[in-house]
Amino acid sequence: MKTILNMMNKLSFLILFIVALIGCKSKSKESTKNDQKSTSQNTISVVIDSINSEINNGDYGLIDRFMVIQNDELLADFKYKQDYETIVQKYDTTNHQYNFNNIDWHPYYKQTELHTLQSVSKSITSILFGIALDVNEDYNVSDKVMPLLTGYDTDFSDKRKQNISIEDLLTMRSGLDWNEETDHNDTTNDCFRLESSDNWITYVLSKPMDTIPGIKFVYNGGGTVLLGKIIRTITGKRIDKWAEEKLFEPLGITDYYWKETPDGEIDTEGGLYLKAEDLAKIGSLFLNKGKWNGKQIVSENWVATSTSPLLKNVKPQWKSVTGYGYQWWVPEYTDNGETNIYSANGYGGQYLMITPEHNLIIVFNGWNINGEPEKSTYRVLQDRILPALKHE
Structure with missing residues (x-):
């Protein structure tokens, strides 16, 4: 025992x-x-402090906001006060919504915290299009767009125009003859002409074809204008109302402004204003694969496809090999097409940059439209933050 x-x-x-x-x-x-x-986080903080110091020193030009969020924690939120009233005095300040030097409209909307997003609006339009397809299974990205854009006096004698698909618009491969690569104030720039026209849809549809749809990447804000109109066709609601119901309200975004075009549509190519905090919510939504507080707002498949490099090396003149998805840029991806970074980019320095591997979101608002700064905020994630994380 x-x-x-x-x-x-x-x-x-x-x-x-x-x-x-x-x-x-x-x-x-x-x-x-x-x-x-x-x-x-300590590693990032050191880099963030350095970037903040350089912004205050003027190295990045006119910056209004800089936010960094990792693992749902706010690591940095810097606001910078710029005297735009004095800065723009030497420029034309005629009071209309597409004069980018008028301080009633840019960079903030009428002295509020709503900041112009410019072409970040395109990426949000893409989200809203994805939601529209999620709830309307009778439509898909292979559908031809012309039957969805009726009531316009347009010359369709070129059969190529009738073959433009929704996906061609989403990926900037409409085949339309379009010039948006020159300075925005260049009167031959199609974006300038679009924003000066009385009927935006008619202007885009009247453009001749340059090539077969689905072949050639040509940056074209007019295609995004058509996407906004097609959302109205599919849902029966103008895109600002659709956004309020299906995206903004679920995310708790209660304050926004979206420019209205002369023909009663919405400027989906560059007219949205949001607070930086609310733009960060869009980044969080995508990091969580389309979910917000456990609810699927936009399908996981749409998020994945939108932020994949469907097109490779679309800007060979840029420093990095950049891809393009559904109105989202992909500044860094692997040889097998896996996305490392994706971003929504806007004129003047509007950036929502996301890297899933590090669960990291960066938001920049700026307004560098009259000069080129020494350093670019677009390169901050790739050149400053990610290298520090990789070598910690």
Whole structure:
């Protein structure tokens, strides 16, 4: 009996020792994970402080807001006050919504915190299009667009125009003859002409074809204008109302402004204004694969496709090999097409940059429209933050 008791005591001790050991290892792993997280954030903080110092020094030109969010934690939120009233005095300040030097309209909307997003509006239009297709299964991206744009006096003698698909518009491959690569104030620039016209849809549809749809990437804000109109055809609602119901309200975005065009449509190519905090919510929505507070707002498949490099190296003149998805840029991707970074980019320095691997969101608002700064905020994630994370 004594032998048996000794054996039981030894067994009990062994069990307790093993349990304690497992507990220590478990605690050690959790501690290591927290240490890694802390190290990561400390590493980013050092870089953020450096960038903030350079912004204050003027190296990045006119910057209004700089935010960094990682793992749902706000690591940085800097606001910069610029004296735009004085800055724009040497420029034409005629009061209309497409004069970018008029301070009633740019960069903030009528002295509020709503900041112009410019072409970031295109990426949000894409989200709203994805939601429209999610709830209307009778339509898909392979559908031809012309039957969805009726009531316009347009010359369709060129059969190529009738073959433009929704996906061609989403990926900037409509085949329309379009010039948007020159300065925005160049009167031959199609974006300038579009914004000066009385009927935007008619202007876009009247453009001749340059090539077969689906072949050539040509940056074309007019195509995004057509997407906005098609959303109205599919849903029966103008896109601002659709956005309010299906995207903004679920995300708790209560304050926004969207420019209205002379023909009663909405400027989907560049007319949206949001607070930086609310733009960050869009980034969080995408990091969570289209979910917000457990609810699927836009399908996971749409998020993945939109932010994939469907087109490779669309801007060979840029420093990095950049891809393009459904109105989203992909500044960095692997050889097998896996996205490392995707972004929504807007004129003047509007950026929503996301890197899923590090669960990281960066928001920049700026207004560099009359000069080229020494450094570009577009390169901050690739050139400054990610290298620091990779070598921590």
